[in-house]
Structures are given as C-alpha cells and as structure tokens.
Amino acid sequence: MFESLTDRMQGTFKKLNSKGRIAENDVDLALREVRISLMEADVNLKVAKQFVNGVKAKVEDAHALESLNPTQQIIQVVNEEMVELLGSEEAKLQTAPAPPTVLMMVGLQGSGKTTHSAKLALLLRRQGGKPMLVAADVYRPAAVKQLETLGGNLKIPVHSEGTQVAPERIAANAVAEARANGYTHVILDTAGRLSIDEAMMQELERVKEATNPTETLLVADAMTGQEAVRVAQQFHERLGVTGLIMSKMDGDARGGAALSIRSVTGVPIKFIGTGERPEALEPFMPDRMASRILGLGDMLSLIERAQAAFDERQAAELEQKMRTATFTLEDFYTQLQTIKSMGPLSQLLDMIPGMGSAMRNQDVQVDEREMKRIEAIIQSMTPDERQHPEILKNGRRRKRVAAGSGTSVADVNALLSQFNQMQKMMKQLTAGGSRGKLPRIPGLFS
Amino acid sequence: MVMRFLRGKQDPKERDQKLDEGLQKSRSGLFGQMSALFDREEITDETWEELEELLVASDVGVETTFTLVESLQDRVDSGELRRPSHVRETLKQELRGILESVPPRNGAATGEGLLVTLVVGVNGVGKTTTIAKMANRLKADGAQVVIGAADTFRAAAIDQLEVWGQRAGVPVIAGAPNSDPASVVHDALAAARTRRADVLLVDTAGRLHTKYNLMEELRKIERVVSKGGSKVENLLVLDATTGQNGLLQARQFAKTVSLDGVVISKMDGTSKGGIVFAVVKELGVPIRYVATGEKIGDLAEFDSQAFVDALWS
Known part of the structure; x- marks a missing residue:
C-alpha cells in the first residue's frame, strides 16, 4: 500500500x-x-x-x-x-431531441467497452428507457457473441449482423431499426485496438458520421498509467468525446488517469464502473475520487466490503442484541465468520486511515492464528455455554473446552475475559458513553 | 526434450525486429528524449530533474526512479562518472541490471511430463489472446498443447478462445458458461493426460486482485492442478499501459499463487513499458514473454539485453 x-x-x-x-x-x-x-x-x-x-x-x-x-x-x-x-457539475447523459438517442462507445482494447455498453443499457432501461445494443466490433473473436450473451441475459435486444458487414452499415441499420420500433437509445459497441491507429480512427469516424451520436463516450481503464492522457487526447481530437466512463474502479487503482484526462481534455467524467456485474455502474462523484487519488485512506472500500459481507437483517439483529446487552458468544462467533469473509485482517486494518502506518511504526502484527484459536474454543462449547457464558465459571467445563479445542484453560479464560470486556463496552456504548475511542480487544494483536 | 521448444526457434533477427517495431514508439518517445539529454556538454540540476520526470513519465515509478537517479548522482559527485555519455551508459547498465537481477525460470526446463501453465491477471489485460499466442508458438516448436478454458465468467470468453484455438490448431477443453472453473481445469487435466500433451495452458477469468473471493478461487484452481502431480507454473499477464497499479496487481497475485513469470502484453500499445522495471525489482519475478501485436505470431521471448538496447538504440 x-x-x-x-x-x-x-x-x-x-x-x-x-x-x-x-x-x-x-x-x-x-x-x-x-x-x-x-x-x-x-x-x-x-x-x-x-x-x-x-x-x-x-x-x-x-x-x-x-x-x-x-x-x-x-x-x-x-x-x-x-x-x-x-468537475463539480453533475454530468448527465444528453438526450437527442427526437429518439433514438445514439450513444457511441469508444476506447482501447480491454478497457471494458462491451461490458459497459451492457451496463449502460441496463441503467437506461431502469430509468424507463427502451435501449438497444449494437454489436459493431467485427474484429475481436467472439465480441459479437459476448454482447449477444450479455444482452440476452438482461433481455435487452442486440442488433448484430455478424462480422462480414462494415461497422458503419451495421450502426446505421440499427439506428433505422430503432427509430422504426420506438427504441429510446441505441448503444454502439465499437471495435478497440491495442493502440490508436489510423484505420481504427477512420472506421470510428465513419460510424460517427453514419449515426450522428448524441454522446461519444470514451471508456478508460482506471489502472492506466501515464499513457492515458495521450490516448484520450487522440480520441477527443478525432471524434469529439462528450463524456468519460472510468472502468475497473472497484480495484485499488488510485485513478490518477481520471484526473489527468479530465484536466487535459475538459471532457466530464460521467460514470464509473465498479464491478463485473451489469448493475455495477455508478454516477461519478468528484469528492470521492479526490480522496482516492490523494490516498486519504480506503475507508470507502472498507465500508463497501463490509456491506457486501454483512447481511442487513443480520446486522440489525446484532445491533439490537448489542443494545439490549444480550450479545452472546454465539453472536461473537458469527461476527468473526463475517469478518473473515471480508479478507485477511491485516488487509482490512490497512484500509483504515492512519491504521496502516501506525501498525507499521509500532511493529504490531495481526495474529490470524489467534482468531483461529478463538474460533476453536467457541466451537468446543455446547450451545448452552455459548448462550450463557456464565455457566463456564465451572472449572470442569473450562477444562473440557480447553481439551476439545487443543488449547489451555488459560486460553479459555483469556477469551472469556475478553468477551466480558466486550459486553461491558457495549453496555457503555449503548448508555451513550464514550464515543470515538475504540477499546482494545486484547489478544488480537500480539 | 521440452527445453527445445521453450528456447524458441524463432530467428533472433526476426525477433529483434519485432521487438524493435513494438518499441518504436518508446524510442522516438520518452526514452529517446532521455538519451538525447546526455548528448549535452555538461550535467546540470536540470538534467537530473528532466531525467526523473522522463523516467516517471515512462511508468517506471517514483521509488525506482529516485533510486536510479540518486545512485547516478552519487557517482557523478564522487567523480566516478564525468561525461554525460558515461552517465547514459551507466543508466543503461543499471536498467539492464534490474532486469537481469532475476534469473529466468522456465518451469518446463527441468524434465519430462505435463507442464500446466496457469495464466492469470486482472480484467482486460489480454490473457486469452496471450494464451493463443503461446499455444501457437509452443505448437510451432513441436510441443503437444492443450488449452483449458477456465474463464467461465465473462460472456463468450470460451467462444473467443475456441476461435483462437482453431487458428492455432490446438484443442480447447471447455466447460459450460458459469460452471466451476476448478472443475473445468480438472477435466482439461484429464484430457491433456489422455492426449499425452506436453503443455496445458489454462485461461482463467480476469479478476481484480482486490477481490478476495475471486483470488481464493484462483488458489483453489492451483490446488486442483498441483494435486494432479503435474508441474505447475503461474504466469501473470500485465498490460504494458498499466501504471503504478501494476505493482499492486503483481504483489497480490504473487501472494495468492506463486508467480513464475510475467508476460507483458500490448507492448505496441504503449510508449512506456516502464512497469517492467518496477515489477522485476520489487517482486523478483522474471519477465517471460513480451506480446507485441494483435496477430497470433506476435509474441517474443523476453530478452533483457534486446529490450534495453531497443529502448536506447
């Protein structure tokens, strides 16, 4: 990091x-x-x-x-x-005075044009539109099939004419068909190249001329390096790009490309792609992007991961339990499992602003084995013991749990006192007491 | 016997020419400017600043750039280097030194039997195309190649690979779309054994290195392969236009499956390629191939000397 x-x-x-x-x-x-x-x-x-x-x-x-x-x-x-x-202005998609509105997708190979064509179509339909997808990439093997599959899954019609017809013909035919059949939007998935070449640009110019698109959207990979500006500039000069879509923003690329392209071309960023699923298309938010480029912590991604891992209903139940201080070892165990599904603990802590460097400075290490030990101990308890930890005051029970989990009675004691501390802390929190400072959970750091 | 085809039969001249063409833009671009910097009479602060900027602009990365420039500065200050042309030669050597600090690893070079090559990387770097190129090349060198299409996620990825497989004349073993990639790999392994293949190339779905579950899936695929007792090697495909994130990608993939090599793809799509230095330096993983074009023959074995020379010639 x-x-x-x-x-x-x-x-x-x-x-x-x-x-x-x-x-x-x-x-x-x-x-x-x-x-x-x-x-x-x-x-x-x-x-x-x-x-x-x-x-x-x-x-x-x-x-x-x-x-x-x-x-x-x-x-x-x-x-x-x-x-x-x-760009602080909200960059909405423009609409043609008379339907259909033609959206032309352009970009280099592998930037995500086809995927984002489908995402855009889904978004438009959700907003009440009737979009049509057009397979105008006749070069990449199976590109037409890819768009047909995506369209088929989303039940959005795909206009395709195989790979033998010129892209501008396909595009023009699609627009005519859309006009005749009351489609609101036509989304053109065009061919990409490894790098900008004259043949590609001319083809795109022909497609543009044949369809007169309302928006020409450049799909740019958030992970691109210093090359990004040059590529965007060239697309912009030849085709007059009206909006940017930054793809692959769900990774940890800082996305300096977005700032650079925006700053050099002046073209607004309209959407960001945040995942592989068709729903993963979001309007662009400048403040969030700014923090990301500056590396002011990855809290947002942490929150997203937590949202993905936690079941909302489950979280509400948990909150209720915390409030009423009926949080049991069973709940603690469930919580541990959820956290585990979010990824390695050290990685999660790294996302909290300041935490990463604080841990490096103090040479603190997360002991994942300790988590396993806690799991083992809880697994060795009876359901009754998990619900009512107080019955574990009985020394024989503790001995049995220690033997069952391959730990010592001291380990079991340590866990129980940690758990006690947690319960106390929750009571304090619900009493509206100390905010801000997180209590230490002893044992998790060694 | 496997060594024979991995060392490549391609005429070295032809290969250099290909690489040259791929690097054409690099030469006339930033590295060319960098070279010109040292045609001047004396070295000034400006020279160093420009040098730093040019290296960063080539995606070499801030840290690597600083290390390189500082070491050169020290040597100029101590009087070891006097003329700008000496500085240039030394920088060239240092750049090559980074690439050569890691010995090449060819998983196949050790013996007989099936070699399974797992090709991994983030979305859109060109894994599928790279596999086709590798298959084509290995086959031309006399190896029995089978391709396993374990990208069951991306729509039509299997079709894409099948088209490439036909062009290369290599059988492609695929499962149903959205099926478990590990089971596809299992089937591909069985098919490769039945056919007594030398190499099984496995295409995996693109995954961002930050997706924990997908990375775990990759681990599972690797387990399936290594359980079969075959030799396994993992190649990471990195897009040459990638910026500093390339390093994070390589790090995370290296943590998940041990990496044996890196393939730099889309080398003709960039005037940079600087990420090569950062990745080799930090991760100690050698570069195996450089993919230079869109045609099936556009794959060159990585040669650090040719690579650096081409940057500077």
Missing part, C-alpha cells in the same frame, strides 16, 4: 516543526510530497505540475502557514482544488 499523503506531509512538517516556524520555502517541500503522491497515483506529469502550482498560489492566499495545522490546511486546499478540477 502507498503511504498516504497525509502521513507523508505530516512527516515533512514534523521535521520542519523542530526548527520552529514554517518558512515559505518549506511549503515547497510539502508540495513536493503532493506532487510525488500524485505521480504515484498515475496523474500525468504535466497535470501534476500544473496542479501543484495552482495549489501553491491558493495556499499563499489562504495564509495557511500561519495556521496551527499547516498540513491539514494544505490538504484541504489540495482536496478542494482537485474536486474542482474533477
């Missing part, structure tokens, strides 16, 4: 603080960290430079240096500036 920008800048200022007041050229040092962070996020070099200069001017205007916490001040300026650059 990348060190987050905040950590880094705080480090820089800590060194400076020991010298006393922060001088103006110290800001340059801090801004250098911003620039490096941007480059690590794949923000285009020129864009990063321009951006940092803009921030510098603002920081000087804002007298950020006189504030008590210059790091926070600068980060805030950086964040604001980035949100502005990413």
Whole structure:
C-alpha cells in the first residue's frame, strides 16, 4: 500500500516543526510530497505540475502557514482544488431531441467497452428507457457473441449482423431499426485496438458520421498509467468525446488517469464502473475520487466490503442484541465468520486511515492464528455455554473446552475475559458513553 | 526434450525486429528524449530533474526512479562518472541490471511430463489472446498443447478462445458458461493426460486482485492442478499501459499463487513499458514473454539485453 499523503506531509512538517516556524520555502517541500503522491497515483506529469502550482498560489492566499495545522490546511486546499478540477457539475447523459438517442462507445482494447455498453443499457432501461445494443466490433473473436450473451441475459435486444458487414452499415441499420420500433437509445459497441491507429480512427469516424451520436463516450481503464492522457487526447481530437466512463474502479487503482484526462481534455467524467456485474455502474462523484487519488485512506472500500459481507437483517439483529446487552458468544462467533469473509485482517486494518502506518511504526502484527484459536474454543462449547457464558465459571467445563479445542484453560479464560470486556463496552456504548475511542480487544494483536 | 521448444526457434533477427517495431514508439518517445539529454556538454540540476520526470513519465515509478537517479548522482559527485555519455551508459547498465537481477525460470526446463501453465491477471489485460499466442508458438516448436478454458465468467470468453484455438490448431477443453472453473481445469487435466500433451495452458477469468473471493478461487484452481502431480507454473499477464497499479496487481497475485513469470502484453500499445522495471525489482519475478501485436505470431521471448538496447538504440 502507498503511504498516504497525509502521513507523508505530516512527516515533512514534523521535521520542519523542530526548527520552529514554517518558512515559505518549506511549503515547497510539502508540495513536493503532493506532487510525488500524485505521480504515484498515475496523474500525468504535466497535470501534476500544473496542479501543484495552482495549489501553491491558493495556499499563499489562504495564509495557511500561519495556521496551527499547516498540513491539514494544505490538504484541504489540495482536496478542494482537485474536486474542482474533477468537475463539480453533475454530468448527465444528453438526450437527442427526437429518439433514438445514439450513444457511441469508444476506447482501447480491454478497457471494458462491451461490458459497459451492457451496463449502460441496463441503467437506461431502469430509468424507463427502451435501449438497444449494437454489436459493431467485427474484429475481436467472439465480441459479437459476448454482447449477444450479455444482452440476452438482461433481455435487452442486440442488433448484430455478424462480422462480414462494415461497422458503419451495421450502426446505421440499427439506428433505422430503432427509430422504426420506438427504441429510446441505441448503444454502439465499437471495435478497440491495442493502440490508436489510423484505420481504427477512420472506421470510428465513419460510424460517427453514419449515426450522428448524441454522446461519444470514451471508456478508460482506471489502472492506466501515464499513457492515458495521450490516448484520450487522440480520441477527443478525432471524434469529439462528450463524456468519460472510468472502468475497473472497484480495484485499488488510485485513478490518477481520471484526473489527468479530465484536466487535459475538459471532457466530464460521467460514470464509473465498479464491478463485473451489469448493475455495477455508478454516477461519478468528484469528492470521492479526490480522496482516492490523494490516498486519504480506503475507508470507502472498507465500508463497501463490509456491506457486501454483512447481511442487513443480520446486522440489525446484532445491533439490537448489542443494545439490549444480550450479545452472546454465539453472536461473537458469527461476527468473526463475517469478518473473515471480508479478507485477511491485516488487509482490512490497512484500509483504515492512519491504521496502516501506525501498525507499521509500532511493529504490531495481526495474529490470524489467534482468531483461529478463538474460533476453536467457541466451537468446543455446547450451545448452552455459548448462550450463557456464565455457566463456564465451572472449572470442569473450562477444562473440557480447553481439551476439545487443543488449547489451555488459560486460553479459555483469556477469551472469556475478553468477551466480558466486550459486553461491558457495549453496555457503555449503548448508555451513550464514550464515543470515538475504540477499546482494545486484547489478544488480537500480539 | 521440452527445453527445445521453450528456447524458441524463432530467428533472433526476426525477433529483434519485432521487438524493435513494438518499441518504436518508446524510442522516438520518452526514452529517446532521455538519451538525447546526455548528448549535452555538461550535467546540470536540470538534467537530473528532466531525467526523473522522463523516467516517471515512462511508468517506471517514483521509488525506482529516485533510486536510479540518486545512485547516478552519487557517482557523478564522487567523480566516478564525468561525461554525460558515461552517465547514459551507466543508466543503461543499471536498467539492464534490474532486469537481469532475476534469473529466468522456465518451469518446463527441468524434465519430462505435463507442464500446466496457469495464466492469470486482472480484467482486460489480454490473457486469452496471450494464451493463443503461446499455444501457437509452443505448437510451432513441436510441443503437444492443450488449452483449458477456465474463464467461465465473462460472456463468450470460451467462444473467443475456441476461435483462437482453431487458428492455432490446438484443442480447447471447455466447460459450460458459469460452471466451476476448478472443475473445468480438472477435466482439461484429464484430457491433456489422455492426449499425452506436453503443455496445458489454462485461461482463467480476469479478476481484480482486490477481490478476495475471486483470488481464493484462483488458489483453489492451483490446488486442483498441483494435486494432479503435474508441474505447475503461474504466469501473470500485465498490460504494458498499466501504471503504478501494476505493482499492486503483481504483489497480490504473487501472494495468492506463486508467480513464475510475467508476460507483458500490448507492448505496441504503449510508449512506456516502464512497469517492467518496477515489477522485476520489487517482486523478483522474471519477465517471460513480451506480446507485441494483435496477430497470433506476435509474441517474443523476453530478452533483457534486446529490450534495453531497443529502448536506447
């Protein structure tokens, strides 16, 4: 994982603080960290430079240096500036004055044009439209079949004419068919290439001319490096791109490509692709993207993972139990299983802002074996014992549980006292007591 | 006997030419500019700054760039290097040094029997096309090749592979769409044994390295293969246009299944390729192949010298 920008800048200022007041050229040092962070996020070099200069001017205007916490001040300026650059306006899809609205999807190979054509079609239908998909990629083996399958699954009609007809003919025929049959949207899935080549551009220009699309949407891979800007620029120059779709945003790519493309072409980002499923298409949110590029923690992905793992009803039940302090070892066990399904603990902790570096600094390690031991101990209890841990005060029961789980009585005791502590903590929380500070769960860290 | 076809029969000249063509843009682009930097009379602060920027712009990564530039700076300061042209030669050597710090690993080179090559990577990097190219190449070199189509998720991935299989003249073993990929691999293994194949190439579904469940699925596939007692090697396909995320991808895949090599795909789609240095340096996994085009023959064995030379010539 990348060190987050905040950590880094705080480090820089800590060194400076020991010298006393922060001088103006110290800001340059801090801004250098911003620039490096941007480059690590794949923000285009020129864009990063321009951006940092803009921030510098603002920081000087804002007298950020006189504030008590210059790091926070600068980060805030950086964040604001980035949100502005990413586009604060809501970028909706344009609609043609008379249906059908033609949406032309363009992009390099593997960026996700076909998948996102299907996602867009599903979204439009959910909004009450009647979309049609068009298979205009006649080169990639089975590309037509891929779109037909996706359309078939979603029950959205796919216009295809095999691979022997020219793409512009297919596209024009599709638009005519859509007009005749009352379709609201025509989504053209065009061919990609490995890199921009003249033949592809000419073909796309012909398709564009034949169909006069309302939107020409460039699908760009969030994981692309410094190349992203050049590719986008060329598509934009030749085809007049009207919107961007950033694909594969469900990974951990920082997505500097998005900022770069937006900044250089001025074309708004309209959607982000957040998964392989047809529903995984979301409107673009600049503030979220800004935090992501700056690496201000991955809380959002953590929350998403938790949402995916937790059953909503289950969570509500759990909350109720916590409130009424009837949380049992059985519930604790279920909870452990859910957390486990979210991935390795160390990875999860890494996503919490500050947690990753704090753990590295203190040399704390997550002991996954300890979790296994806890599981084993609970598994060795009878249902009755799990529901009423107090009966485990009986020494013979404890001995039996220890033997059954291959642990010692001391281990069982440790777990029980941890559990006690948890119950107490929950009572405190429900009493409206201490907020914020998370109590330690002893034993999970060694 | 397996070594014979893995060392490649391709005429070295022809291969270099291919690679040259793939790297054409690199040369006239950033690395070319970098080379020109050192045609100047003296080295100034500006030189270093520009050098840093050019390396970063090639997706080499900030950390690797700093290490490289600092080491060069030290050597200039100590008087070890004086002329810009010396600095250039040294940088070239260092870049090659990174690539050569890892010995090539060819899973097949150790003996007889079936070799199972699992091809993994994130979505859209070109796994399926790379498999077709590898199959074509191995077959041309005299090996018996079978392809297992274990991408049962992406719509029409199996059809795509079948088209490629026909073009390469290699049998493709596939299951039903959305079936368990591990069971497809199991069937493909049996088929490969029956046919006494030398190599079984397994195409897996693209998965983002951050998807825990999908990565676990990959582990399961690997288990199925290794249980069969065959030699297994895992190749990661990385898109040459990938930025710094390529490193995170490689790290996570390496954690899930042990990686034996990396294939850089879409090398003609980029003027960079700098990710190669970062991945080799940090993970110690050698680059196996470079895929340079869209045709079935567009696959070259990775040769660090040719690679770096081509960047600089």
